[in-house]
Amino acid sequence: MKQDQRLIELLNSYTAGTCTPAREQELMQMIASGEYDAVIKQYMMQAWRQLPVDHMLGEEQAQRIRNVVLKTQAPPVIPSYRNRRWLKMAAAAIILLLAGGGAVYLFNNRSASSKQLAVTKQPVIKPGTDGAVLTLADGSTIILDSASDGNLASQANVQVVKTGGHIQYLPVGTNSDNASLYNTIGTAKGKQFQLLLEDGTRVWLNAASSIRFPVSFSKTNREVEVSGEAYFDVAQDSKRPFRVKAGSATVDVLGTQFNINSYRDEAAVTTTLVEGAVKLKNGNNEHLMYAGQLVEAFANGNTRVFHHVNTGEIIAWKNNFFSFKDTDIKTLMRQLERWYNVETVYKGRIRESVTFNGDISRGVDLGTVLKMLEMTGEVHFEIQEKTIVVTM
Incomplete structure (x- = not known):
């Protein structure tokens, strides 16, 4: 029980941006241990319910979360339908529910790109x-x-x-x-x-x-x-x-x-x-x-x-979530096309070896979902009316 309270204390500190390097390392170790799944899930769901609908991720928060992604990189992934424990722990560490807009977590399984995040202000496309x-x-x-x-x-x-x-x-x-x-x-x-x-x-x-x-x-x-x-x-x-x-x-x-x-x-x-x-x-x-x-x-x-x-x-859609597991960009975009009633155009070379993992609410606008994906540094989107232009 005391350890559960300690984890919540560290999570609160991290989300507030006041976590020292030592406390952040302690947090990462507790998450990676796999012993606190239930506590983390409860914390994430509670924080998610408290978020305002229009809450968006600030650039400083985005970079801080991105840094955590870099620290929690896992070994290369062999695509399959199996649930990977390391992925859930890394995803939990990201705590993307802080970002608002509906992400519970999002994680890219490739090594990080040096590209700068390029999030363009986009017109709002409401969910289905x-x-x-x-x-x-x-x-x-x-x-x-x-x-x-x-x-x-x-x-x-x-x-x-x-x-x-x-x-x-x-x-x-x-x-x-x-x-x-x-x-x-x-x-x-x-x-x-x-x-x-x-x-x-x-x-x-x-x-x-x-x-x-x-x-x-x-x-x-x-x-x-x-x-x-x-x-x-x-x-x-x-x-x-x-x-x-x-x-x-x-x-x-x-x-x-x-x-x-x-x-x-x-x-x-x-x-x-x-x-x-x-x-x-x-x-x-x-x-x-x-x-x-x-x-x-x-x-x-x-x-x-x-x-x-x-x-x-697999049935996440029924429960109002997208669930991406080793999902390539084209498969991912087909899901977004159906739910947000948009079309996709691909610009330049598309690296289908890049895959995405994470759960995102289907109850948020499309721009929020795209911003979560852009946080990986591997993809950029531009909304042109009802068409999404994808570059990688």
Whole structure:
């Protein structure tokens, strides 16, 4: 307990800019030990909640944090989906929540560049919001962003009801077979949405995504089609397997939680199992997946399996965070493009060997995210209306 209090004292001193070299070294050692993860996380979250929304990083603070990055450099990283303990400790040492604007931490795993930070004053591009378009079985559409709470539509014996920012499909009266009536919910760039299907399955849609599903499922199976990214919490029903089609991949489940990323501009359809078990088919390949596994399904029928992945990192978007782990600049920018509804132009040579690690809130403006990235000294951004120019 006394050591916990000592750590908090050192963190307060560091964030205030009054830490002596000896105390700073003591702080780095405590963070690197790995014994105070819970204390550090609690401290970061508390400080994050106390930050004003428009708080930005001063140049002096930026340089001080950058100096800490240099002191906590780790050995070269081999890209993988594994969670690295040294990375979390180095990231915690940076304490980027001091910077405000939404960064919990951000860390670049290459040796530091001698380039000066060049942060240009940029126009404000706000983060995405909840919203989607519902297409009913008769082809009519409802803009869910602006629709009021209450009954939106009735289709056969199912009512579509909006409640608290998401929609529910509620059976009423006799449950007839409406499996031939399909609805589609789609999100644009800069939008996300949640829905509750007729069987009780919950679905979270990321930006630029869609789901096609029957108004009510048949008595023998439950099947939906997804594009983009979605997280499923599937209601258990041993008599009616739940099937998700995404690109070339098909996932069969009974009751479980999993994430599917099937954006067309990604190399593969990625399925990550959070809880339970699923069977994934892709071409002639079939995998029985267990919690903590990730499978990449390629259009040519091939698959690649990763074990013991950090599922929290992969579903960070559902919890309103970006989570970058050994992420190259182009992959990173695709995520920002979808959420902030922007396009990217690359100028000059792009070093894809440079990767980024860190968690940043999706609730902050784009300029704040870009500034956090620029702090690594490896990349510079310029916002030209809705286009981001990237130089490295």
